[in-house]
Amino acid sequence: MEYSPPLFPKLLFLLIIIIAAVLHHSTARPLPLFAATSYPKQALPIKSGYLTVNPTTGSSIFYTFYEAQNPHKNASKISQTPILIWLQGGPGCSSMIANLYELGPWIVNQNLSLEPNSGSWNNLFGLLFLDNPIGTGFSIAASPQEIPRNQNDVAKHLYIAIKEFIALDESFKTRPIYITGESYAGKYIPAIGYHILTENQCLPRGKRVNLGGVAIGNGLTDPEIQVATHGVNAYNLGLINEKQKALLEELQFEAVGFVKSGNWSEATNARTNVLNALTNMTGLATLGSESLVFEVCSDVVGDALKDDVMKSVRYMVEFLVKKSVKVLLYQGQCDLRDGVVSTLAWVKKMEWEGIERFLKAERKVWRVDGKLAGYVQRWESLSHAVVMNAGHLVPTDQGVNSQVMIQDWVLERGSFAGEETQDIQLKGSV
Incomplete structure (x- = not known):
């Protein structure tokens, strides 16, 4: 996925309670007492x-x-x-x-x-x-x-x-x-x-x-243009060395190649490889997703739009x-x-x-x-x-x-x- 927020389980649990209160406000459905009392009117x-x-x-x-x-x-x-x-x-x-x-x-x-x-x-x-x-x-x-x-x-x-x-x-x-x-x-x-x-x-x-x-x-x-910028950007920020930059550029080139051939699913996978490599090299840019009952980010929707990415x-x-x-x-x-x-x-x-x-x-x-x-x-x-x-x-x-x-x-x-x-x-x- 392009984006998932850095929410921890407890924070996500409270988020669910809050959203439930909003839903209750809009639909008048029965709401557990703990949820109703956790959201200021x-x-x-x-x-x-x-x-x-x-x-x-x-x-x-x-x-x-x-x-x-x-x-x-x-x-x-x-x-x-x-x-x-x-x-x-x-x-x-x-x-x-x-x-x-x-x-x-x-x-x-x-x-x-x-x-x-x-x-x-x-x-x-x-x-x-x-x-x-x-x-x-x-x-x-x-x-x-x-x-x-x-x-x-x-x-x-x-x-x-x-x-x-x-x-x-x-x-x-x-x-x-x-x-x-x-x-x-x-x-x-x-x-x-x-x-x-x-x-x-x-x-x-x-x-x-x-x-x-x-x-x-x-x-x-x-x-296609944006995926080709990660290596030079991270290098100029001092986050990776020349060897790592060259590796990222190889992965970027692969992603661009899939775009040019119209292989959209593989292009998306290749971009994910670029971002994962960037994360491993820098220790930054990690955006983890946690899911309990309420899905903050839907995998079903993500899969539906995979060829569009x-x-x-x-x-x-x-x-x-x-x-x-x-x-x-x-x-x-x-x-x-x-x-x-x-x-x-x-x-x-x-x-x-x-x-x-x-x-x-x-x-x-x-x-x-x-x-x-x-x-x-x-x-x-x-x-x-x-x-x-x-x-x-x-x-x-x-x-x-x-x-x-x-x-x-x-x-x-x-x-x-x-x-x-x-x-x-x-x-x-x-």
């Missing part, structure tokens, strides 16, 4: 439940939605407040990971209890978590055969679910929608963005999805920027899987009339509360951000800074507005 989402993607079979995507905590700081009324949609990676990992471990309003701390998250992404915006594809987390796949095998089918289900969600509240129809996520969602996000624009072309303005932009964190988007969706990103949809690519500075070098390798090959201007654009220093937070480079609709002192899970490693980053990108302020530095007052910032 103020931490419950305002909406949660299921969005049906196939009425015939009942296959559905599970969702949880938190309204903006301070919605009027960036909009005159709630109907203008953006909504962020978060998609987890995997393939097949639940977005409840991000909800309760990364960027939701309440997160699990080291004492195995819930606490308010100062870096929550719903400070100024609505925040919607989707368990995608069907079969992931609490989402329902009526049969394994119905689980998507490619990004077009993933996008079709997501589009139906998003339209259903928008129909839940009259105010949702006018609110800008931003699709965000990390890791393997580096494929989901361009796919749903591409699908939304394609569908919008055939619909009257009042029935279109109001797509504001897409943000990909530490994403796997163009695997090494297929590129770069053309979808190109389509979005050509249509002037805002695109943010951000990576943790320390990520060894889908980090800065990996992303910039495919960005340089984008077929877009603005790519040369983007590559020559000035790289701005980005500060939060007077401290260096990272770097931002932008040209027209494409932005790239490097988040300092963060790895594969940027919102976990840099909660407040990731919150400020996403706010500034959406609102086009600070370094995302061309300013060299920014100092943000963390409490009540606008």
